[in-house]
Amino acid sequence: MRKSNNTDFNFIDTIGHFDTYQLLFPKKLESMVIIALFVRQKQGKYPDGLFGEEDIHALFSTYGGTDVGKGKPYQRSINKEKLRKLLKFFLNYDEEKRMYYFQSYGTAICELMEKTLEGLIKPTDIGRICQNLKRELITAQDDEDELIQWFSISLDAYKNNLSQQTDFLHKQIDNAVSKLRKDVLSEDKNPVELLKTVRDDLTEVQEKNRELRIAFQDVDGITNDLNRIDTENIEIIDYVDKTNKFFSRINSKLRSTDNRLDRIQPKIRQLFATLSRPEWSAKTEKFIHFLLKNSTLKKVKNNREIVFPKEIFSFKKHIDTPRLITFKRDESLFPTPTKPRRKYGVNPEIQKQNKQELQQEIDELKRIEVWVSQLLAELDKDGQMNASEAFFRVLKIDQDFTIASEVYFDLIEKVQQQKKFEVNVLPQESVMGEQTKSILWKVMIKRK
Amino acid sequence: MESHDQEKIDYSFLLEDDSKILFGKLDYLLKDGMHIQQFNNTSKYMPYLKLNYKHLKHYYQELFGVSLERKGFDNQLYYYLNYHSKEQAQMDESHKYQLKNEDIIIGCVMYKIIYLDGNVELNSISDLKKKVSLDYEEYEEGLIRLIAKSKEGEKLKEDDGNIDEAIDRALRDFKKLGWVDYEKDHFELLPSFERILLIYEDVIKDIDNLIKKYQ
Numbered sequence A: 001m002r003k004s005n006n007t008d009f010n011f012i013d014t015i016g017h018f019d020t021y022q023l024l025f026p027k028k029l030e031s032m033v034i035i036a037l038f039v040r041q042k043q044g045k046y047p048d049g050l051f052g053e054e055d056i057h058a059l060f061s062t063y064g065g066t067d068v069g070k071g072k073p074y075q076r077s078i079n080k081e082k083l084r085k086l087l088k089f090f091l092n093y094d095e096e097k098r099m100y101y102f103q104s105y106g107t108a109i110c111e112l113m114e115k116t117l118e119g120l121i122k123p124t125d126i127g128r129i130c131q132n133l134k135r136e137l138i139t140a141q142d143d144e145d146e147l148i149q150w151f152s153i154s155l156d157a158y159k160n161n162l163s164q165q166t167d168f169l170h171k172q173i174d175n176a177v178s179k180l181r182k183d184v185l186s187e188d189k190n191p192v193e194l195l196k197t198v199r200d201d202l203t204e205v206q207e208k209n210r211e212l213r214i215a216f217q218d219v220d221g222i223t224n225d226l227n228r229i230d231t232e233n234i235e236i237i238d239y240v241d242k243t244n245k246f247f248s249r250i251n252s253k254l255r256s257t258d259n260r261l262d263r264i265q266p267k268i269r270q271l272f273a274t275l276s277r278p279e280w281s282a283k284t285e286k287f288i289h290f291l292l293k294n295s296t297l298k299k300v301k302n303n304r305e306i307v308f309p310k311e312i313f314s315f316k317k318h319i320d321t322p323r324l325i326t327f328k329r330d331e332s333l334f335p336t337p338t339k340p341r342r343k344y345g346v347n348p349e350i351q352k353q354n355k356q357e358l359q360q361e362i363d364e365l366k367r368i369e370v371w372v373s374q375l376l377a378e379l380d381k382d383g384q385m386n387a388s389e390a391f392f393r394v395l396k397i398d399q400d401f402t403i404a405s406e407v408y409f410d411l412i413e414k415v416q417q418q419k420k421f422e423v424n425v426l427p428q429e430s431v432m433g434e435q436t437k438s439i440l441w442k443v444m445i446k447r448k
Numbered sequence B: 001m002e003s004h005d006q007e008k009i010d011y012s013f014l015l016e017d018d019s020k021i022l023f024g025k026l027d028y029l030l031k032d033g034m035h036i037q038q039f040n041n042t043s044k045y046m047p048y049l050k051l052n053y054k055h056l057k058h059y060y061q062e063l064f065g066v067s068l069e070r071k072g073f074d075n076q077l078y079y080y081l082n083y084h085s086k087e088q089a090q091m092d093e094s095h096k097y098q099l100k101n102e103d104i105i106i107g108c109v110m111y112k113i114i115y116l117d118g119n120v121e122l123n124s125i126s127d128l129k130k131k132v133s134l135d136y137e138e139y140e141e142g143l144i145r146l147i148a149k150s151k152e153g154e155k156l157k158e159d160d161g162n163i164d165e166a167i168d169r170a171l172r173d174f175k176k177l178g179w180v181d182y183e184k185d186h187f188e189l190l191p192s193f194e195r196i197l198l199i200y201e202d203v204i205k206d207i208d209n210l211i212k213k214y215q
Helices: A002-008 A011-016 A020-024 A028-042 A055-065 A076-090 A104-118 A123-140 A144-185 A193-216 A217-228 A234-275 A278-294 A348-382 A387-398 A401-418 B015-032 B041-063 B086-088 B100-117 B125-135 B137-146 B157-177 B191-198 B201-205 B207-214
Strands: A091-094 A099-102 A296-300 A303-307 A316-319 A383-385 A421-432 A438-446 B067-071 B078-082 B094-096 B179-184 B186-189
Touching: A002 A383, A011 A020, A011 B125, A020 A193, A028 A055, A028 A076, A028 A099, A028 A104, A028 B207, A055 A076, A055 A104, A091 B191, A099 A104, A099 B086, A099 B100, A123 A144, A123 A217, A123 A296, A144 A193, A193 A234, A217 A234, A217 B041, A217 B125, A234 A296, A234 B191, A278 B100, A278 B201, A278 B207, A348 A387, A383 A387, A387 A421, A387 A438, A401 A421, A401 A438, B015 B078, B041 B078, B067 B191, B078 B094, B078 B191, B100 B137, B100 B157, B100 B191, B125 B137, B125 B157, B137 B157, B157 B179, B186 B191, B191 B201
Parallel strands: none
Antiparallel strands: A091 A099, A296 A303, A316 B094, A383 A438, A421 A438, B067 B078, B179 B186
């Protein structure tokens, strides 16, 4: 529903309009004044959140470097203009009381900045949030509507805070390390002091991370309870899945923060040790240059090896540890003995019989070949042939039905392959052979 | 026997249960040059070493003439056998293995990049290679001559490739010593990496005189 209201609103166009952008993001001096007002208001310096114009001018003076004694005259009229611009989004003027107070944009942006830079929620708060969430989940888990409410309202309200807190710690390490990098390279800073600060910063992050981990202990309980929910409601299943992923992301982020700190701390300490001895660092650099300049290459076998100047010995890393000879039964050298194979002797009688049978088969094949070529020759000569009669002729002479039928089929197949003849089957006429009861339809082969 | 007058050495620690489980493997690791510490897979030997350090030191000193050293503090503590002590001079050279000089050079350059120049967050091997190749022109000539083994002059792609390979080889050798740990592209210098310079401490302290000698 809300989306349809937004159709005529274009965020980018609006923010780029006239000087809206500048009014939303004022310059450093104005911003510092706003932030200082915000801080003072939080400290309770302004009853009912109301402050006077003089308070604002005093802050302009402080942050503009025009404090009494600094010699720079205070430009009241210019700052009045700046104040006027702040009235658009940041401050309001109460005409009755003639006092100023914060607009919601001013408060919200200051809170966001503060939260981002410092991490608003204390680990103990997170612990409390998790405990509350768990308690609410237990009461809601038997009612699907309440469960959905738990996901969409109770949990959602804290999700941002929880992940913001973990992100914040991660960022804190980055800041500490980049501060260190930047300042190591600039020579006007006292490196020892600097390193101490960075180390303290990191120790603080580590401590906070540890507390945070403890605070998140209840998360395990929440995920266990979630996984016990037995439902077929797709919305709830979807929520459970998303929540599990959310908590697992938070846990892995906390773990990775821990790991990063574990890895960085020793290096910081080493850096600290090195930088506290600038002479040693300078000499180390000279040493590296010396090695690179004065080492030579010597041919050893097919390689060229680096030889250090004679004053610099090579590093001996270890002595020859005994290489124990072990015995392993190598399959290729000691193959498993083969099992004796059973031998079957030749039975000459069976062998002879098999040979005879085989020979008979071959003879039959040859006989068929002879018959077929003879019949083809006849057909070539006469131009036509009664194939059925030919069958009975073969049967009569050879007295073998198999040969006769093989010849008959072979003949018809070959004739058809040659394509010069046509085969006609005449079912109305039948052919009968002598000395046999078989009857065949008349099959005539004729030259085309 | 020479050690008659010396304090009686107690080897009874070798009979304890812990020794039965750990000593054999630890002994091999130490003699292979491994530096035992909290941050790699040798951490399981740390409690045993801490507990028996005195006895073990005697053991290696008396029986092998090698000094078992302990350096660093807190969780930076590490142990190793020092083959550079004076007593070691009598040891047969054929029993000693040397780290390649190429590795020493690469190691020193890594030390410079990470500790002297404060690149404490550098832990990608490919980024390290890139840094050596692009940001350390002052070493380029020496690295091309000694590591890429090329003639002096303009650097070629092959030279970069050769230096990259040398970095890989050095990391492999350092891992065997327990100076670094790496997995795929991610590497970490371990506390014992400082030994690469501590070995040459005397030379480094006197480097100005040495340079004069070579001018």
